[in-house]
Amino acid sequence: GNMAQSAWSSLGRVAENALGFLTGQILTRGLDAAVGFAREIGRTMLNEAPRVEALRTSFENLAASAGVSADEVMASMREAANGMVTDAQLMESYNNAMLLVGESMADKFPELLRIAQASAAATGQDVGFMLSSLVTGIGRASPMILDNLGLTINLSEAYEEYADSIGIAASEMSAAQKQEALLNTVLESGGEFIERLGDNTGGTGQTPSPRPWG
Numbered sequence: 001g002n003m004a005q006s007a008w009s010s011l012g013r014v015a016e017n018a019l020g021f022l023t024g025q026i027l028t029r030g031l032d033a034a035v036g037f038a039r040e041i042g043r044t045m046l047n048e049a050p051r052v053e054a055l056r057t058s059f060e061n062l063a064a065s066a067g068v069s070a071d072e073v074m075a076s077m078r079e080a081a082n083g084m085v086t087d088a089q090l091m092e093s094y095n096n097a098m099l100l101v102g103e104s105m106a107d108k109f110p111e112l113l114r115i116a117q118a119s120a121a122a123t124g125q126d127v128g129f130m131l132s133s134l135v136t137g138i139g140r141a142s143p144m145i146l147d148n149l150g151l152t153i154n155l156s157e158a159y160e161e162y163a164d165s166i167g168i169a170a171s172e173m174s175a176a177q178k179q180e181a182l183l184n185t186v187l188e189s190g191g192e193f194i195e196r197l198g199d200n201t202g203g204t205g206q207t208p209s210p211r212p213w214g
C-alpha cells in the first residue's frame with residue numbers, strides 16, 4: 001500500500017490535474033495495479049505536461065491581448081465549470097474561442113460555459129464536448145451545430161437585429177460584426193434555455209477547491 005501511495009504522490013500536481021480522470025481507474029483496479037498504472041501515467045505526463053504549458057502560455061497571451069486578467073478569467077471559468085471541466089479543457093476552449101470569434105469572447109466565456117452545462121444536463125453529453133461544440137458553432141456560424149446543443153438560431157434574424165441596432169443594413173455587416181451578432185443571439189437564447197431547465201447547471205452545488213492550472 002505504501003509503495004503504491006508513494007508512486008502516485010511522486011507524480012506531482014501536473015499529473016493529478018492534467019490526467020486526474022485516470023485516478024478513478026487506479027481505484028477500481030486495486031492498489032496492486034496502481035504502481036504499474038502510475039508508471040503509465042508518468043510516461044503520458046511527459047507528453048501531456050508540455051501541451052498544458054503551451055495551452056497556458058497561449059491562454060495568458062490571448063487574455064492579455066484582450067485587456068483582461070488571465071487569473072480573473074480562469075477564476076470565473078472555474079466557478080462556472082463547477083469542477084466539471086478540467087483547466088486544460090477550459091484553456092483550450094477559451095483559446096479556440098478567442099481565435100475563432102475574437103476578443104468579444106473575452107468576458108462572455110463564463111456565460112458560454114453555463115450554456116454548455118445546461119446543454120450537457122439536457123442531453124447527457126460531456127460538458128467539455130458541448131463547450132467545444134458551442135465555440136465551433138459560433139466560430140463557423142453553424143446553426144446545425146448549435147441546434148445539437150438545443151439552441152435554435154435563425155442567422156438572418158440575428159444579423160438583421162444586430163444591423164438595426166448599429167444603424168446599417170445586414171448586407172453591409174463585416175464578418176466580425178456577424179460573429180458578434182451570432183454571439184449575442186446565442187447568449188440570449190442560451191439564457192432562455194438555462195431558465196427553461198431551471199438553471200440545472202450547478203452540478204451538486206459544491207464549489208471545487210482551487211488548484212494549480214493544468
